[in-house]
Amino acid sequence: MEMEGKANGPSEGRTGRVDGPTNPMVTPLLNDLYQFTMAYAYWKAGKHNERSVFDLYFRKNPFGGEYTIFAGLEECIRFIANFKLTEDEISFVRDSLAGSCEDGFFDYLRGIDCSDVEVYAISEGSVVFPKVPLLRVEGPIAVVQLLETPFVNLINYASLVATNAARHRFVAGKSKMLLEFGLRRAQGPDGGIGASKYCYMGGFDSTSNVAAGKLFGIPLRGTHSHAFVSSFMSPDEIIEKSLKSVDGSSTCEDFVSLVQTWLSKIQWSKSLRGIFGETNQSELAAFTSYALAFPNNFLALVDTYDVIRSGIPNFCAVALALNDLGYKAVGIRLDSGDLAYLSCEARKFFHTIEKEFGVPGFEKMSITASNDLNEETLDALNKQGHEVNAFGIGTYLVTCYAQAALGCVFKLVEINNQPRIKLSEDVSKVSIPCKKRCYRLYGKEGYPLVDIMTGENEPSPKVGERILCRHPFNESKRAYVVPKQVEELLKCYWPGTSGKQREELPPLKDIRERCIKQLERMRSDHMRRLNPTPYKVSVSAKLYDFIHFLWLNEAPVGELQ
Ligand SMILES: Nc1ncnc2c1ncn2[C@@H]1O[C@H](COP(=O)(O)OP(=O)(O)OP(=O)(O)O)[C@@H](O)[C@H]1O
Numbered sequence: 353m354e355m356e357g358k359a360n361g362p363s364e365g366r367t368g369r370v371d372g373p374t375n376p377m378v379t380p381l382l383n384d385l386y387q388f389t390m391a392y393a394y395w396k397a398g399k400h401n402e403r404s405v406f407d408l409y410f411r412k413n414p415f416g417g418e419y420t421i422f423a424g425l426e427e428c429i430r431f432i433a434n435f436k437l438t439e440d441e442i443s444f445v446r447d448s449l450a451g452s453c454e455d456g457f458f459d460y461l462r463g464i465d466c467s468d469v470e471v472y473a474i475s476e477g478s479v480v481f482p483k484v485p486l487l488r489v490e491g492p493i494a495v496v497q498l499l500e501t502p503f504v505n506l507i508n509y510a511s512l513v514a515t516n517a518a519r520h521r522f523v524a525g526k527s528k529m530l531l532e533f534g535l536r537r538a539q540g541p542d543g544g545i546g547a548s549k550y551c552y553m554g555g556f557d558s559t560s561n562v563a564a565g566k567l568f569g570i571p572l573r574g575t576h577s578h579a580f581v582s583s584f585m586s587p588d589e590i591i592e593k594s595l596k597s598v599d600g601s602s603t604c605e606d607f608v609s610l611v612q613t614w615l616s617k618i619q620w621s622k623s624l625r626g627i628f629g630e631t632n633q634s635e636l637a638a639f640t641s642y643a644l645a646f647p648n649n650f651l652a653l654v655d656t657y658d659v660i661r662s663g664i665p666n667f668c669a670v671a672l673a674l675n676d677l678g679y680k681a682v683g684i685r686l687d688s689g690d691l692a693y694l695s696c697e698a699r700k701f702f703h704t705i706e707k708e709f710g711v712p713g714f715e716k717m718s719i720t721a722s723n724d725l726n727e728e729t730l731d732a733l734n735k736q737g738h739e740v741n742a743f744g745i746g747t748y749l750v751t752c753y754a755q756a757a758l759g760c761v762f763k764l765v766e767i768n769n770q771p772r773i774k775l776s777e778d779v780s781k782v783s784i785p786c787k788k789r790c791y792r793l794y795g796k797e798g799y800p801l802v803d804i805m806t807g808e809n810e811p812s813p814k815v816g817e818r819i820l821c822r823h824p825f826n827e828s829k830r831a832y833v834v835p836k837q838v839e840e841l842l843k844c845y846w847p848g849t850s851g852k853q854r855e856e857l858p859p860l861k862d863i864r865e866r867c868i869k870q871l872e873r874m875r876s877d878h879m880r881r882l883n884p885t886p887y888k889v890s891v892s893a894k895l896y897d898f899i900h901f902l903w904l905n906e907a908p909v910g911e912l913q
């Protein structure tokens with residue numbers, strides 16, 4: 353079953369106004385208390401307007417892979433475009449802050465918005481890597497501090513589930529239809545809506561989630577459930593039995609009998625004899641009734657009673673009856689059992705029908721498989737050989753069962769033009785200081801070779817010019833690169849008062865296409881599931897020296913006793 357989703361259209365009209373977040377729960381109070389606590393302390397210290405720069409990034413790719421899909425940017429921009437605390441919210445913050453805060457702070461909160469904040473970001477749907485800022489946010493420190501939790505929240509799950517979807521697409525292969533079926537198993541309503549949006553972005557073809565179809569224009573697809581099949585007791589229940597032919601030129605008065613006639617023909621066919629005897633009549637009634645409701649979109653769930661002895665022959669009887677009237681059945685769905693084996697058996701059955709009854713194209717009938725599918729089961733099915741055309745995936749996809757969170761962080765890298773660093777015993781947790789520019793350098797084969805971060809004011813890498821790329825923390829890891837193409841990664845998505853041109857927020861479909869194109873452009877060893885090669889993320893020689901200078905400067909020298 354297929355429905356055309358209708359999008360609300362791009363979030364910014366010709367006026368340049370950006371709509372609010374999709375989820376109305378996304379307000380300035382969707383925050384950790386400590387952001388307001390710090391905002392007060394900044395204000396009290398007279399620091400609240402100090403110009404700060406924060407980077408939002410993650411430290412490790414999810415799912416044991418070496419790439420991530422960046423998602424959630426549009427919702428961040430929608431959030432800041434409409435950032436304003438209401439009186440009601442201000443009074444709640446007043447009641448929630450420890451001790452008594454001076455009234456002036458609440459006047460300050462009343463006045464703040466994001467008009468003085470600048471956001472530079474990698475385009476949504478891009479393939480991204482650890483440590484490279486997905487977002488660089490600049491602005492008055494108290495305001496930017498209030499953006500940390502909502503931004504990280506909007507990006508974390510979005511990027512995780514988009515990556516999960518891209519990984520499922522990678523294993524399934526380009527030619528398969530991937531249907532997202534996760535709404536019932538998602539983490540609440542926002543999890544469900546978010547999963548549908550970002551799985552589509554990551555390369556799924558459709559969703560079963562009607563609300564997401566309406567909100568984002570994602571194609572809606574679906575079949576029917578076991579309840580529909582088991583709700584029928586016998587073909588006698590079918591009262592309205594007539595069906596017009598597809599061109600409307602004739603009417604079959606008793607479609608139920610036509611189906612029965614075809615079932616007997618299949619039962620007595622030479623090549624199919626012995627595979628099955630009597631099929632389940634209540635299942636046949638359900639299929640017949642469904643075909644009468646949707647003659648143009650007949651698809652049957654065939655595993656309620658017995659796939660081979662009942663579901664497939666019953667489906668074929670109905671599909672052949674429809675064929676007599678000029679309709680083309682869509683196919684079957686398998687939701688249990690050995691999906692590789694059953695799909696191959698179903699295909700053989702369809703092949704036999706095509707040959708025996710001379711119905712061209714019957715063999716090509718679509719086979720959808722579902723039931724607790726994930727990357728591993730898709731991979732196993734591929735290795736065994738199967739005949740599935742479409743996979744319906746829910747639980748493992750939308751809950752991101754293989755990894756619960758991405759672990760994005762938001763770290764201060766500069767204040768009042770002074771670079772800041774956060775040290776840690778764990779080197780992977782040391783932040784990369786300075787307001788930076790980020791580039792992707794492409795090699796002669798057309799693949800991305802390395803991402804490089806430089807200081808704001810360093811000259812940008814140039815095509816054909818050799819540049820030293822250094823591992824940010826490991827002195828011995830470095831390489832010269834002569835880029836064939838240089839792409840600046842951080843673009844201005846919210847200019848504040850800088851007067852810069854604002855990047856448009858593209859429609860979801862375009863973001864999805866960007867994602868698919870970028871994934872196709874990656875070198876295959878970064879993409880493989882087992883022991884993929886890490887993609888190189890580096891800093892310029894100048895930034896390298898500066899990081900280590902600042903590190904030594906900030907780290908106290910220990911004393912041994
Ligand atoms: N050929 C196959 N190779 C590997 N895994 C498969 C294959 N076919 C199915 N699977 C997976 O095996 C698991 C089978 O699950 P399980 O045994 O719980 O279901 P079932 O008995 O087939 O159906 P039901 O949902 O009715 O219990 C599912 O995760 C399914 O995706």
Ligand SMILES: O=P(O)(O)OC[C@H]1O[C@H](OP(=O)(O)OP(=O)(O)O)[C@H](O)[C@@H]1O
Nearest residue numbers: 533687722723724725744745746747748
């Ligand atoms: O298996 P998932 O990847 O989550 O995909 C969605 C599942 O939801 C539906 O049935 P449901 O699971 O509700 O019932 P069932 O287990 O009896 O099939 C459908 O038949 C799939 O099995």
Ligand SMILES: O=C(O)c1cccnc1
Nearest residue numbers: 533560573574575576744
């Ligand atoms: O349309 C379907 O087949 C469907 C939708 C949601 C969950 N399981 C199956």
Ligand SMILES: [Mg+2]
Nearest residue numbers: 687722723724
């Ligand atoms: Mg299930």
